Amino acid sequence: MTRNIYDQEDFFAGYSRLPRSVQGLDGAAEWPAMRALLPAMTGRRVLDLGCGFGWFARWARREGAASVLAIDVSAKMLARAAEMTNDPAITYARGDLEMLDVPAAAFDLAYSSLAFHYVANLEHTFPVIRRALTPGAPFVFSVEHPLYTAPSAPGFVTAVDGRRVWPLDRYLDEGERKTDWLATGVIKRHRTIGTYVRLLLGAGFTLTHLEEWGPTDAQIAQHPEWAVERDRPPFMLVAARSS
Numbered sequence: 545m546t547r548n549i550y551d552q553e554d555f556f557a558g559y560s561r562l563p564r565s566v567q568g569l570d571g572a573a574e575w576p577a578m579r580a581l582l583p584a585m586t587g588r589r590v591l592d593l594g595c596g597f598g599w600f601a602r603w604a605r606r607e608g609a610a611s612v613l614a615i616d617v618s619a620k621m622l623a624r625a626a627e628m629t630n631d632p633a634i635t636y637a638r639g640d641l642e643m644l645d646v647p648a649a650a651f652d653l654a655y656s657s658l659a660f661h662y663v664a665n666l667e668h669t670f671p672v673i674r675r676a677l678t679p680g681a682p683f684v685f686s687v688e689h690p691l692y693t694a695p696s697a698p699g700f701v702t703a704v705d706g707r708r709v710w711p712l713d714r715y716l717d718e719g720e721r722k723t724d725w726l727a728t729g730v731i732k733r734h735r736t737i738g739t740y741v742r743l744l745l746g747a748g749f750t751l752t753h754l755e756e757w758g759p760t761d762a763q764i765a766q767h768p769e770w771a772v773e774r775d776r777p778p779f780m781l782v783a784a785r786s787s
């Protein structure tokens with residue numbers, strides 16, 4: 545199974561302190577935009593890929609989902625998710641999205657929040673997700689925006705006319721990138737927007753929405769420190785349908 549940074553003590557401790565870990569979905573700035581992409585949950589059999597602490601799984605059930613299969617590769621993330629869950633209709637399973645194996649036509653919604661930029665082999669993962677969905681079922685996911693997964697080293701961030709400028713590093717060179725976030729040398733998988741779209745279409749999905757997320761004016765008014773996120777969007781939100 546993939547060696548996972550989320551099981552490393554210092555990283556896990558840092559991640560556990562983030563607002564999205566403490567407050568759940570309400571602590572995730574992009575959640576209102578993600579939620580707007582989701583269908584009604586009533587009666588749906590939901591697949592949550594890279595579920596982390598399980599905040600989405602529990603929300604989906606509260607909204608009426610019939611069941612949730614929530615998969616993550618990290619034993620620590622799953623242990624915390626299980627501690628916070630008392631619901632027999634949510635199943636947490638340890639699994640690696642690089643080798644995802646789920647039953648065919650068994651789910652009415654696939655969801656993933658900020659996990660796929662850790663996964664190298666989406667050429668395998670996306671077709672498995674498509675087969676796991678019933679015809680026409682939605683697939684909604686977020687990833688770190690490709691402008692974020694191809695950053696230049698921090699020292700290269702410059703100021704032009706008093707504004708911070710973020711140069712890109714080899715945007716078209718896809719693959720492993722190391723970054724220092726909560727721990728040193730965290731490995732992420734950089735791919736371009738075009739590659740995400742081609743992978744989706746190649747797997748037989750119809751793209752229905754693509755959003756380069758940044759905070760709204762109202763959010764910046766509440767959290768002025770988020771204004772910097774408008775310089776380069778931190779997240780890409782995608783919705784598709786299985787055909």
Ligand SMILES: C[S@@+](CC[C@H](N)C(=O)[O-])C[C@H]1O[C@@H](n2cnc3c(N)ncnc32)[C@H](O)[C@@H]1O
Pocket residue numbers: 546548550564593594595596597598599615616617618621639640641642656657658659662663
């Ligand atoms: C940024 S966290 C997001 C957690 C949750 N989806 C959320 O939005 O709160 C990324 C999650 O992806 C999981 N992950 C990373 N690589 C994975 C892989 N290859 N297979 C399964 N899960 C993976 C991590 O363990 C972690 O829980």
